[in-house]
Structures are given as C-alpha cells and as structure tokens.
Amino acid sequence: MRSAPAEAFIWFLFSVPCLFCAHPTSAQEKAVLPQTLNVLEFGADPAGKQDSATPIEAAISAACAKSKAVSPRTIHIPPGSYSISHTINISCDDLSIEGSGKGVTTLFPTSSGDVFFVKNNEKSPRLYSVNFRDFQIYRTDDPKSGAGIHYLNVVGGNIDHISVAGQYIGIEIESSLSLYFNDVNPGGNNKSEGSRLWWVHRSGPDGDNPSENFVVNTNSRAQQRGTYTYGILIQDTDGFNMANYHVGFTKGPALEVKSQYPGDVAVGLTFSNGGFDEAQYCIHSTRAPGDTGNRGAWSFNGVLCELSDLDGFYNDDPRLTNVIAIGSAFFLNGRHGLNLSAGSGFKLGQSIFSANNRENHGGDHVMLSGTVTDVNLDGSSFVRSDGRNPVDYDVVLADRADQISVQDVKHAGATKGDIDSHGSGQYIALSAVYSGRSTTLGADRLALAGTTPPIGGRRLEAGTCAAGIAVVASAQPSMAAIASPAGTDAGDGFQIRAFVSAPGAVTVKVCAISSATPVTTRYNVRVLE
Incomplete structure (x- = not known):
C-alpha cells in the first residue's frame, strides 16, 4: 500500500508538465492531448480500496464520445492495483487501453464474468481496432466463467505485453479476425472444470469463423498441474497461427480441437518453434456428434511435444486431412508418441516419436489403427526411454490402417520388435537404418536436455525475475526451448520462461506476476535440435 506522500509524488509525475521538453502547439494539443485519458481523473483507485471498474468505464465512454480524427483514442491506467467489480464493456472503434507494465499495473477482478468484453454495438455488425497493452489481470479464487479479455465480432487489434492469471478463460476469440497477440501470457491456476487458457470459437451456428489470428511469444501454462482443463481449445477457425510458444501443465490436452456447433471448421492451424508439455495429451483432435465441417x-x-500422460498427437476425426509435422518431436509420452485412428494425408517424416509407458499402458511409439490412411513416417526416429517401462513396438498397424510408409528410420529397440502389422491395410515395408550409436534417450541427442542450478528462494518484486543457466551442448539461439520444474513448482503468481541465450546455454527465468518468493527448485530444460 502506498503512503500519502508516495501518492502525491505519483500525482505530481503525471500532472506537472516537463519543464525541459518541447511542448505541442495549441493546434496539436487540440488534436492529440484530448485523445489520452487518465482513469485517475475519473475516480479509479490505484490502492485497490475502492472499485475501479465504473471509473474505467466512464473514461472509456468519454473517449468514445471524442472524434476519431486522431486514432486510436487511448485510456491510460497508471501504476497501481485496481479492484474490478464487474465486466468492463467496450463497444466503440479505434480505442486503446494501456497500463504502465505487466508488473506495474494490476487489475484484481472480484466477480465472475469477463474483465474486458469487446463486442460490436447495435449500429454495426463489426467493431474495429481495439487494443490492449502493458498490464496484468490476477486472481486466485477459481471463477467458473469469464475471460480476461474477450473479443466478439471484432476486426483488428494489437494486444501486447499482457498477463492473465487465474481467470476461467484467459483469452477468448469469438467470431473475430485479424487480432495480433505479442507477449500475452494467460496462466496461473483455475481448478474449475472446463477452464482454458485460450478459446477460439464461433458466436453460434450462424456466427462468423474466427480468422487469421496471430499469437507470438506466449508462455501459456498453468502454474500447478491438475488445474486448467485446456491449454488451447479451438472449436472453429479458418486461420490460427502461434509461434514461439510454450503451452501445457494442464490436466486435459495442451491443444484440443473439437467442434462446438455442426459445421464448425478447423482449417489453417499453424504452430511453429514452440512446445506442448506435461498435459493429458499434447495435441488432441476428436470428432463431436453431428460434425460436418472441414478439418485440415x-x-x-x-514443435516439441513431451511428457503427456497419454499420447503426444491423437486424432480420431475422419475429416482431418493434410497435416504436416516434419522435423518435430513427440517425445516421452505416456502411451504413444503418435496415435491416429482416422483421417488421411499425414506427412510426419523426419520427426521423433517416443513413448515411455509411464503408467504401464502397454504403449508403442506409434499406433496407427481404425481407418487412418496415407501416413508418411519416412526418415523418423523412434527413441527408447530409460527402460524402466519399455514399450512393445516402434510402430503398430491395426484394423484398416492403409498406405503407411515407414522407411529409412532409426530403430529404437522396442521390446517386441520394430513393427507389428495385424490389420488389413497395406504399408511400405520398414527399412530401419542403424547409425551405430545408442538410441537411448539423451545419448543420440535427438532432443537436447539439461538442468539448471536451483532458482528461487528470495523475494521478487512484481515484474522482476530470478534466473539460472543450464548448460546444453549444441544448443543454438535459433532453437526453441522449454523448462519445467524438476521438483516442487515455483508457486502461484510466477511465469517460467526459457530461451537459448548463447551457444550451449539455456537461460531460465522465474518472473513474478505480483510480489512473492518462488520456491527454490531446479528446472529441466528441453531444446529441439
């Protein structure tokens, strides 16, 4: 809590003009200065004792009433901790909500429902260009509804440097398009069933498809395993792109693709240079009753997918076609690295598939069954785990799995053999390539790994980080890295980030969302070679 002198000093900083700065002309003042409104002038309380939702809405209403001659109109939320008692609605174009930094401006919701709901008004079927940046939303009470930021029927928006912790839904994209998210990190903990970090869907059976939305540089991860149900739930889209990401630590799938309404489509999904880990499934694609829309x-x-409870990549939807995952790793997953029972046109060559049979599922590295057809695994590697729970086969072909190509692969030494075919389909005979080196995890460097020294144990102020470096031979700055606790989790209110900071070195940062002390622990890192 700030003292009165501190509050006065902050007011001084924001209210006294700079004596040494060039000042705008009167014409410029009329055009520019009225476009930025400070929520403190409308009664917002940065100490969090009084509700600030209504004052922020008042600032938004005042901004929306102004001319759009200079766009966007901006609402500024200064440093502080603001109590939010109800949803803040936005229904005008060309508006920006800006804080002073993720660790500096914090909104604390005190009720269920969205924190920000951006939606079209009765005058227009679409809203245009609503932006957010530089603040965080934080709660710990497991709400059963509501998103941190919810877009409905919106075209265009830049969302930068935002953290959302503990909401039922982190970010909701509903029938909206051309949204660009950079350094947006939904996370924290929410134990409510169905909770999700990202949700992409239509507004109804006749709603528009969410389209051409982009997410980069995101760490979307639950803080405690067994909290969020989904990392990303996609129910309809014709263009969703995510790059430089880390998604996982959920009790359900890290990425779930399952329709909500008949006719929902899921086309144009692109994921690059990132990782899914420590979830029920890394990627789970399944058919819902009545599905008729296209998938592919x-x-x-x-992509590095590892340490799922069941399968790395699972699909049972016969409509799914044209999937490319060349040069990816489905690594150390509990039952199968890859499990396909339907669909066609899977180009998965030069990838890594590994199951470690952690729960004694009787797993195999790759399971192809049902009606799946046209699967190419050429040039891939099947990697043995530590041997405590050995898998049965590298590849199992069952039922009517057909047109399967498994050539020029690196053999893993599964317990019962390389390939087991007991179905009615056809496959191109296995041609295993032995490189003369061990294929035990770690020895052949198919995935690069290391462990940091202990990180944590000292108090971090909001927005600051503790860091450690893991030595990982052959790691290069162009590679993607992820980190997970080797023991106890850091605790609530922290974001874990990993990146290759120099050749052979991976930096892991434990960053505080709000002031707290992270539990001291080492972090395991994985780097995709």
Missing part, C-alpha cells in the same frame, strides 16, 4: 491444412514446424 495443419502445420507443426519445429
């Missing part, structure tokens, strides 16, 4: 044109480039 999915691309996974340089």
Whole structure:
C-alpha cells in the first residue's frame, strides 16, 4: 500500500508538465492531448480500496464520445492495483487501453464474468481496432466463467505485453479476425472444470469463423498441474497461427480441437518453434456428434511435444486431412508418441516419436489403427526411454490402417520388435537404418536436455525475475526451448520462461506476476535440435 506522500509524488509525475521538453502547439494539443485519458481523473483507485471498474468505464465512454480524427483514442491506467467489480464493456472503434507494465499495473477482478468484453454495438455488425497493452489481470479464487479479455465480432487489434492469471478463460476469440497477440501470457491456476487458457470459437451456428489470428511469444501454462482443463481449445477457425510458444501443465490436452456447433471448421492451424508439455495429451483432435465441417491444412514446424500422460498427437476425426509435422518431436509420452485412428494425408517424416509407458499402458511409439490412411513416417526416429517401462513396438498397424510408409528410420529397440502389422491395410515395408550409436534417450541427442542450478528462494518484486543457466551442448539461439520444474513448482503468481541465450546455454527465468518468493527448485530444460 502506498503512503500519502508516495501518492502525491505519483500525482505530481503525471500532472506537472516537463519543464525541459518541447511542448505541442495549441493546434496539436487540440488534436492529440484530448485523445489520452487518465482513469485517475475519473475516480479509479490505484490502492485497490475502492472499485475501479465504473471509473474505467466512464473514461472509456468519454473517449468514445471524442472524434476519431486522431486514432486510436487511448485510456491510460497508471501504476497501481485496481479492484474490478464487474465486466468492463467496450463497444466503440479505434480505442486503446494501456497500463504502465505487466508488473506495474494490476487489475484484481472480484466477480465472475469477463474483465474486458469487446463486442460490436447495435449500429454495426463489426467493431474495429481495439487494443490492449502493458498490464496484468490476477486472481486466485477459481471463477467458473469469464475471460480476461474477450473479443466478439471484432476486426483488428494489437494486444501486447499482457498477463492473465487465474481467470476461467484467459483469452477468448469469438467470431473475430485479424487480432495480433505479442507477449500475452494467460496462466496461473483455475481448478474449475472446463477452464482454458485460450478459446477460439464461433458466436453460434450462424456466427462468423474466427480468422487469421496471430499469437507470438506466449508462455501459456498453468502454474500447478491438475488445474486448467485446456491449454488451447479451438472449436472453429479458418486461420490460427502461434509461434514461439510454450503451452501445457494442464490436466486435459495442451491443444484440443473439437467442434462446438455442426459445421464448425478447423482449417489453417499453424504452430511453429514452440512446445506442448506435461498435459493429458499434447495435441488432441476428436470428432463431436453431428460434425460436418472441414478439418485440415495443419502445420507443426519445429514443435516439441513431451511428457503427456497419454499420447503426444491423437486424432480420431475422419475429416482431418493434410497435416504436416516434419522435423518435430513427440517425445516421452505416456502411451504413444503418435496415435491416429482416422483421417488421411499425414506427412510426419523426419520427426521423433517416443513413448515411455509411464503408467504401464502397454504403449508403442506409434499406433496407427481404425481407418487412418496415407501416413508418411519416412526418415523418423523412434527413441527408447530409460527402460524402466519399455514399450512393445516402434510402430503398430491395426484394423484398416492403409498406405503407411515407414522407411529409412532409426530403430529404437522396442521390446517386441520394430513393427507389428495385424490389420488389413497395406504399408511400405520398414527399412530401419542403424547409425551405430545408442538410441537411448539423451545419448543420440535427438532432443537436447539439461538442468539448471536451483532458482528461487528470495523475494521478487512484481515484474522482476530470478534466473539460472543450464548448460546444453549444441544448443543454438535459433532453437526453441522449454523448462519445467524438476521438483516442487515455483508457486502461484510466477511465469517460467526459457530461451537459448548463447551457444550451449539455456537461460531460465522465474518472473513474478505480483510480489512473492518462488520456491527454490531446479528446472529441466528441453531444446529441439
């Protein structure tokens, strides 16, 4: 809590003009200065003792009443901790909500429902260009509804440097398009069933498809395993792109693709240079009753999927076609690295598939069954785990799995053999390539790994980080890295980030969303070679 002198000093900083700065002309003042409104002038309380939702709405209403001659109109939320008692609605174009930094401006919701709901008004079927940047939303009470930021029927928006912790839904994209998210990190903990970090869907059976939305540089991860149900839930889209990401630590799938309404489509999914980890499934695609929409044109480039409870990549939807995942790793997953029972046109060559049979599922590295057809695994590697729970086969072909190509692969030494075919389909005979080196995890460097020294144990102020470096031979700054606790989790209110900071070195940062002390622990890192 700030003292009165501190509050006065902050007011001084924001209210006294700079004596040494060039000042705008009167014409410029009329055009520019009225476009930025400070929520403190409308009664917002940065100490959090009084509700600030209504004052922020008042600032938004005042901004929306102004001319759009200079766009966007901006609402500024200064440093502080603001109590939010109800949803803040936005229904005008060309508006920006800006804080002073993720660790500096914090909104604390005290009720269920969205924190920000951006939606079209009765005058227009679409809203245009609503932006957010530089603040965080934080709660710990497991709400059963509501998103941190919810877009409905919106075209265009830049969302930068935002953290959302503990909401039922982190970010909701509903029938909206051309949204660009950079350094937006939904996370924290929410134990409510159905909670999700990202949700992409239509507004109804006749709603528009969410389209051409982009997410980069995101760490979307629950803080405690067994909290969020989904990392990303996609129910309808004809263009969703995510790059430089880390998604996982959820009790359900890290990425779930399942329709909500008949006719929902899921086309044009692109994921590159990132990782899914420590979830029920890394990627789970399934058919819902009555599905009729198209599925396909999915691309996974340089994706590291590891340590799922069941399968790395699972699909049972016969409509799914044209999936490319060349040069990716489905690594150390509990039952199967890859499990396909339907669909066609899977180009998965030069990838890594590994199951570690952690729960004694009787797993195999790759399971192809049902009606799946046209699967190419050429040039891939099947990697043995530590041997405590050995898998049965590298590849199992069952039922009517057909047109399967498994050539020029690196053999893993599964317990019962390389390939088991007991179905009615056809496959191109296995041609295993032995490189003369061990294929035990870690020895062949198919995935690069290391462990940091202990990180944590000292108090961090909001927005600051503790860091450690793991030595990972052959790691290069162009590679993607992820980190997970080797023991106890850091605790609530922290974001974990990993990146290759120099050749052979991976930096792991434990960053505080609000002031707290992270539990001291080491972090395991994985780097996709």
